[in-house]
Structures are given as structure tokens and as C-alpha cells.
Amino acid sequence: MAELETQLPKSPTGIQGLDEITGGGLPQGRPTLVCGGAGCGKTLLAMEFLVRGVTQFNEPGVFMAFEETAKDLTQNVASLGFDLEDLIARKKMVLDFVYIERSEIEESGEYDLEGLFIRLGHAIDSIGAKRVVLDTIESLFAGLPNPLILRAELRRLFRWLRGKGVTAIITGERGDATLTRQGLEEYVSDCVITLDHRVNDQVSSRRLRVVKYRGSTHGTNEYPFLIDEGGFSVLPITSLGLQHAVSLEHIPTGVPRLDAMLGGVGYYRGSSVLVSGTAGTGKSSLAAHFVDAACRRGERAIYFAFEESPDQITRNMRSIGIDLMSWVEQGLLRFEASRPTVSGLEMHLARMHKAVNAFKPEVVIVDPLNSFHVGSNEIAVKAILMLLVDFLKTNQITGLFTNLTSGGNESDQSDVVIASLIDTWLLVRDIELGGERNRGMYVLKSRGMAHSNQIREFLLTDHGAELRDVYVGPSGVMTGSARLVQEAQEQARKLTRQQEIEQRQLELECKRSALEAQIATMRAVFEVQEAESLRIVRQEQAQEAQLAQERVDMGISRKADATEKTPEGESK
Amino acid sequence: MSEEQLHDSTEAFERALARPREECYMLRLYVTGMTPKSARAIANVKAICEEHLKGRYELEVIDLYQRPQLAEGEQIIAAPTLIKDLPLPLRRVIGDFSNSERVLVGLDLRMKT
DSSP states (O other): OHHHHHHSOEEOOOOBTHHHHTTSSEETTSEEEEEESTTSSHHHHHHHHHHHHHHHHOOOEEEEESSSOHHHHHHHHHTTTOOHHHHHHTTSEEEEEOOOOGGGEEEOSOOBSHHHHHHHHHHHHHHTOSEEEEETTTHHHHHSSOHHHHHHHHHHHHHHHHHHTOEEEEEEEOOSSSSSTTOGGGTOOSEEEEEEEEEETTEEEEEEEEEEETTSOOOOSEEEEEEETTEEEEOOTTTTTTOOOOOOOEEOOSOHHHHHHTTTTOEETTOEEEEEESTTSSHHHHHHHHHHHHHHTTOOEEEEESSSOHHHHHHHHHTTTOOHHHHHHTTSEEEEEOOGGGSOHHHHHHHHHHHHHHHOOSEEEEEOGGGGOOTTOHHHHHHHHHHHHHHHHHTTOEEEEEEEOOSSSSSOHHHHHHHTTOSEEEEEEEEEETTEEEEEEEEEEETTSOOOOOOEEEEEETTEEEEEEOEEETTEEEOHHHHHHHHHHHHHHHHHHHHHHHHHHHHHHHHHHHHHHHHHHHHHHHHHHHHHHHHHHHHHHHHHHHHHHHHHHHHHHHTOSOOTTOOHHHHO | OOHHHHHHHHHHHHHHHHGGGGSOEEEEEEEOSSOHHHHHHHHHHHHHHHHHSTTSEEEEEEETTTOTHHHHHTTOOSBSEEEEEESSSOEEEESOOOOHHHHHHHTTSSOOO
């Protein structure tokens, strides 16, 4: 690539995107043909090439107009911020209007275009021009007689331009079967660019294509381009490459249970999130939660709405307890609502770019994406979305897109188109069971984080979205009433078990009491017996003492051998 | 309006019609250097003027190489170009003037057939 560039010097156009497609610009010192139908932006492309040549690359330019007067041209491009009068005054640009009035001209014999050559040569030399535009040279064919001479002279003109070493743009009106009405492509064959302004399904879009570029590689696709107050910009799909830095920071989704499903932390900052699902599954509500959470952190958010008006969104979100209006009033949230059909995709993208650049949000919502799917423009939608995602990622903005699917088939065709661009893909879907529809949600993918593989039931309550576990029964997942029934049954079973436990505990207590009572009785009986026994023992002892005493007394009375003071024990 | 006045204006109109023939022709011939084509053009124009406009024309021959700035001012594209400034309307004839009939048409000296 670099080698090719050294072989073929190029003049950068300064036009956003065009230099990337052409690998550096137009062939330097050679003429380039820009052709297209009426109103497709040929003159503007050429004019911007000159103006940017002066302002960015310090290459003066000559604009030779065959259709518009210098005054008209100056006025027309002033709206794009090009001050031609200033450039002309600074001798950086020459604007020459070639006036040809067929009725004034009579031909007599052979002529040549040497006058034009001298005129152009003089203009080039007077400011040292490096760039030349001839817009639209085909007008000569209408103004001058004898096309044969003209053709020969044009061939000579282009050769002469090469000799002059100026980079030239020649514009030409599109012909029926040829690129240009007069077949200019035969003469200008180094680089041919066609512009196209087409209307598909009532939506207009502009396309640019490099038909040929001798001696250089170039992007061969049709690229959408747009013309706005900033001038001409081509949107090459690969313009940003895949070089964006990524953030390790997480930002909460606004729904705590969803954070838990996404590795407990939420989305990555700067990632792209897709929420897809069938109608009425709560996609916008999830988006609103995300916005709400962002605004709570003091971050800014832009909500691009393509189906509902801002008022409608705020009203609807209030019903689930999210007050978006207060964020709007605090200047943290901005709504950008428009119908997708209001302009082509490129214009929408440009509008988004502009809004994002102006508002500098951390979070961008696009609700919904599928509004752009008109007819079979999936490739265009993907291209635009890719540009948008790239743009957001480069700016570390987290994008949340919602997408309506047609149901039945979970990964609808439109999802597949954009799926590869998406980092985190949440699927909200209807679960029909037991005669009712309930919302279910799961994380289809989430790049770079451990995420839950569970289906959660997704409820919209008056205080926001809630995620519940679903019961998996014999007939699949259970949601809604079925879940409630299941919950009730579990509750009942739990209660029964608890009662059983209590019963057993009670019984045990009973037994223990009985046992203890028995022990007490036995102890009482024992005590009674013990007391009785002791009493008998004492009685016996008393009797014995009595007997002994009686014996002593008897002895004394008999005046036996015992002395008076003999103790009892020794008397034996 | 009286009959007499109407009559007078018709006469004036006819006089006006006749007058251009006597009017002085201001002609400018732009050539690009002394190429054979330029030489041929100058010779042809001179011959035509001498034949049809003898004594009542001024012919200026300008070499664009010498005064290139005139090309823009005079809206010249083709060469050689003969411009008739007066009498009005302004007319241009391009070519080497080999076809003298066309030159005369271009100078309003002859009606287009």
C-alpha cells in the first residue's frame, strides 16, 4: 500500500472519508472525472476539493464554471461555510464563469479552444494554482457547434492539463448508457468517481463510488455520503478500523438483578448493548432504566427516539416509576425524536454524530433500531450501525439499542445482521404458559464477562423493572400465575413440614414431662420408704437402748457385780 | 393619435431599418499567435470587410497570447473569435472565416437562410 502511494502521488481532497476510500486522494497532476445525475453534488464535491486544497494543503485552485455564475456559486457554497470572496481576494482562488450563448455564436470554418486554454492557463499562472475544476465542461457541447472539433479539443485539453501538472476535477452529467452524456470518460481515464442520488422506498440516499482509479487500489463499494452544513462527507465503513481503546469500567444497568446477571457489575463502559424482543416486552423500559441510572450518577445521556415522542416516553416511564423529565430539566438528558423516514440513513447518522458531539453524553440510546429497516436495506443499516457503534466506542460512549423482532424466531434476521457488532445482547421475550403471556429475559451474550445463563422473569411494576427467578417445572419454565401457584405450593409444603417438626417437638416434650413425672413419683415413694425405714431403725435403736437401760436398772436393782460407775459398754 | 403622426413613425422606422447599413462596424478579432489558422482568419476577415463594409469598419486584431487576461473578460473560449461590438446586438463568429456566408450572417449583414 505504502509502496503504491510512492509510485502514484496523490492530492488529498480533505473531504471526510473520500481520502480513505481513494487511499490518499485524487491522482496528483491528473484529471479526475466526477459524474452523476442532476443534484447529486458534483459541483459541491469539486468546490470542496478546491476550498480544502487552499485551506488545508495550501494549494491554490481555479474553478471554471460553465453553468453557474461566480456570484451564484459564491452564494451557494456560503451556506457550507466557504467564503470564496475571501479566498479570491487572497489570491488563493480564481472563479471564472464561462459564458456561452449559442445564439450569439456563429461558426465559420474550423476553430479550436485555444481561447479556453489561454484563459485557463492565465488563471492557473496568476495564482500558481495546483488544482483545477471544470464544471461542467459538457456545457460546451450545447454552446458550441461542431462536436467533432470539440471532442478533439477536449482530448487536447486533458492532455494539456496533465502537462500543466494540475490536479483537475472534471464534472459531467450522467448519460443514458454512458457515465457522462458526452462520453468524457473516454478522455479522462485516470480516475472516475460517480455520485448517485437515489430514492428507495421514498427515502433518498446519496452514494459515491470510485469506478476506476488507475495505478492505485481503492475502495470499490458504493459509499453513502451526505451534504450538510459542514460540507461533503463520505462514510467509509472501514474508516475507523478497530483500534478503539476499551474500558474496564463497568456501569450499572439500572436494574440490580440485571447487574447480577451480568457478572454482578453491569455493562462495560463504551460497549454496545442490544435489547431485542417482540412487541411490548419492555425494551424501552430497560433503556429508560439505564438512562435513569446514568443520570443518577450525574452522567449525560441522549435518547434517540424513532417511534415515540419525548412526551410519550416520559409519560410511559413515569408509570413504572422513572421520572425522566426531571433529568431533562437538569440538563442531563436530551431527547432527539424523529421519524426514521424523515431522511436517509446517512443523514440520521450525521445528525446523531452532531448531537453526540454537541452534548457529549456518556450514554446513548437508540430506540428502536429496526425502524430503519425499510424494505431490504439491511446492508445499509448494518453499515450505518457499524459506523455508529465505531463512533460511540471511539468516544467511550455506551450505546444501548433496542430492536423489535417479529417474534417466533428469537434471533430474527435483522438481529443477525447487527448481532456481530454488539457486545452485550439481552433478549426479552414473551413466555406463553397457562393461558397468559409473561415477560422473560436472558443474556444472550455478553463479551468479556461471566454472565448468567438463567432465564429470569421480567416484571414491570410501578417502581420499575424487576427480575424474578423462574421455576423450572416438568413443562418448562414457569412464569406469572404458574410461578405464583408454584410458589404457593412450596409455601404450603414448607408450612406442613414446619408443623410436623413442631408436632414432634411437642411430643418429645410430652414424653420428657411424663418421664420426669414418673421419676418424681418414684422418688416420692422412695422418700416415703426411706423415712419409714429410718423411723424403724431409730425405733429399734431406741428399743435397744431401752432394753439396755432396763438391764442396768435390773442389775442395779439386783445388786449384781457391777459397780455404780461402770459405763454401759464395759459392763458387757 | 392623428393619422399624420402614425405616418411619420412608419417613416422613421423605415429610416431606422435602412440606417445600420451605413453604420460603422466595430470589430475585434482575437487570434492565438501567428499560426497558419490565425493568418488565414485575419486574411479572410479583412477580405470580407473590404468587400462588404468598405470604409465603415474598424477592425482590431488581438493576440490572446500577448493579452491573456482579455480571454476571461471577453468570454473567449474558441479561437479565432470575431466579436462584433457595434452595431448591437453583440455577435461572435468563431472559426477561420473560410465560409464567408456564415460570417456575413454572424455580422447581421445577411439573414440566416
